[in-house]
Every structure is written in structure tokens, then in C-alpha cells.
Amino acid sequence: MKIFITGVVGFIGYNLAEHLLKNKKNKVYGIDCFDDYYSVKLKKKRLNILKKKKNFYFSKIDICDYKKFKKYAGEKKFDISINLAAQAGVRYSLVNPQKYLKVNILGFINFLKVLKKNTKKFYYASSSSVYGESSNFPLNEKEKLNPKNVYGITKKLNEIIAEDFFKKNNTGIIGLRFFTVYGEWGRPDMFFLKLFKSLKTKEVMFVNNFGNHDRDFTYVGDVVRILEKLFKKNINKHEVYNICSNSPISIDNIVQDFKKNWNFKVKYRSMVKADVLKTHGSNKKILKLLNFKKFTHIDEGVKNSLNWYLKNKIHKIS
Secondary structure, eight states: OEEEEESTTSHHHHHHHHHHTTSTTOEEEEEEOOOTTSOHHHHHHHHHHHTTSTTEEEEEOOTTOHHHHHHHHTTOOEEEEEEOOOOOOTGGGGTOHHHHIIIIIIHHHHHHHHHTTTEEEEEEEEEGGGSOSOOSSSBOTTSOOOOOSHHHHHHHHHHHHHHHHHHHHOOOEEEEEEOSEEOTTOOTTSHHHHHHHHHHHOOOEEEGGGGOOEEOOEEHHHHHHHHHHHHTSOOOSEEEEEEOOSOOEEHHHHHHHHHTTOOOOEEEOOOOTTOOSBOOBOOHHHHHHHOOOOOOOHHHHHHHHHHHHHHTTGGGTO
């Protein structure tokens, strides 16, 4: 199977590629532009691991550069194309909203335009951010979308664009509403890697909204196994799925649990405008489709993630 991944050295992109490459029958093609929103050294370390596989093919390409992107991908044939190239980070969207519009909208349009005639199945990353602030938990895919930040707005627009793409081209496409994915090779700007860095370096750990956030943490190992199963399904329409554990947990509870065994500094502060108080998604739709039975318990996922962080001395490169 030939699989094309944009954003292949990003967090989810890398983990997906690494998992798929274990099957030597798969050929994984990936592009990335090494955006410096977070550590380029970390991204290069991910890439060096992927390059050890003979069935991996990489090119440094910006999805927003239509001419270069078309020249690379326009004549290739893929069984699956998945767009994971996006400007990440909810809070950064308050600082540089223009970048989100460029990468997340223009880049996504380029992805569909270039690949529409030479890909059998399309997938793309959406986000739990499309729901915005809500109290109707767990959130299912039919819930009204009301994003409260630019990042969430761009992901909602991706879903609208995908629906239009399906109607005009009669091509199946699946949107993936990821809920707070964590795990090995994660982003340094996310909660757990900030926590791990504080444990290792003794730098102050800043916790927003005084820790009064609940997050539906979803282990990246579960995400890639779900995607692998999803790739095997026939698709003939535009559909969106929550990718979540359906098990929200308090941020402060996690911090307090770590304080029992680790000596580190925590500083609580007020809420950031772009944040939502709680994420909690229903995963019934994806479980029914895939018969996916067991999610990784957060204790196991965090243990795996911390061991990876310490073993690879990530605090020195992130």
C-alpha cells in the first residue's frame, strides 16, 4: 500500500509513519517544511529514525507552495493520502492568526487540489477545537460546532471544504477530530512535555486556569492503531469521527499525582482566552465502525511517555 503523509515529521505524522513502516509491504511517502513553531532539532531526530526504513521516502516541501507541491505529488499515485500538515497550537493563534489561515486553509486546499485525481482515499486532521466551549458531554459528532479560537475556526473550515470537495468530486474523505493527543515524540508546547521538562530541569511549571481544566487525553499509540484500521475501510462520502478516549481527567489531578513522587515547582495562573474549560468526546461512532476495543489507560501512556522522554534526553533538544 502506498501512503502519503503531509506533516510527516510532526507529532502524529511521525508516529503514524513509524507504525506503518513496520509493515514492509507499505511504502510511506512524506513531506514536511520543518516549520520552527517548535524545535526543529526534535523534528530532525524524528526524521532520522524514519529514514532508517527502506520503505520510507521523504521530501522537504511546504504544502503552501503549490507549484513545488504539485511538481512532487501531482504525478504520483497513492492508495491513501492524509493531511497532517497544519499550524498547531491553540494559544499561538492569538499571536499569529494569519499563519493559521495560510497553512490550515490554503495548505488544505492545495492538498485536495493536487491529489484529487491520483489518490483513492483521503483523510485529514480536524480537532476537538471545532466544538468550542460546551457542557453537553460527551460530545458526539452531531454536536453544534462553535469554535472559540482561530485554530478551531480553521479546522471547522477544513470540514466545510472537505464536504464541498466530496460533493463536487464524489470522492470519499474522512475528517479526524483529534482530542488532546499525547505520547512519545510529542510536542514541547503541550502539557505533558512541559511537565516532564519541569521534572528534569527544575524549571517552573506554569499551569493555566489554576489547573481547573479537564482534558480527554488520547494516547498516540491508540491513535495510530485506529488510523491503521480506518485506512482499511471503504469510504464513499465525507464523514467525521472523534478520535478520543472518552475519559477526561483534571489537569490539577495529574500535577498533584506527580508531586507525590517528584520535587518540582508549579506556578498557577489565570485562564488563557483561547482555551476551553473541558474536552470530552464520545468515541462510540469510531468504536462501532472499527470494533476497537481497548484504549491505553492514562497511567500506562504517561509512564511510556516519561520513560521515552528521559531515555532520549528530550529536554536538551526541545
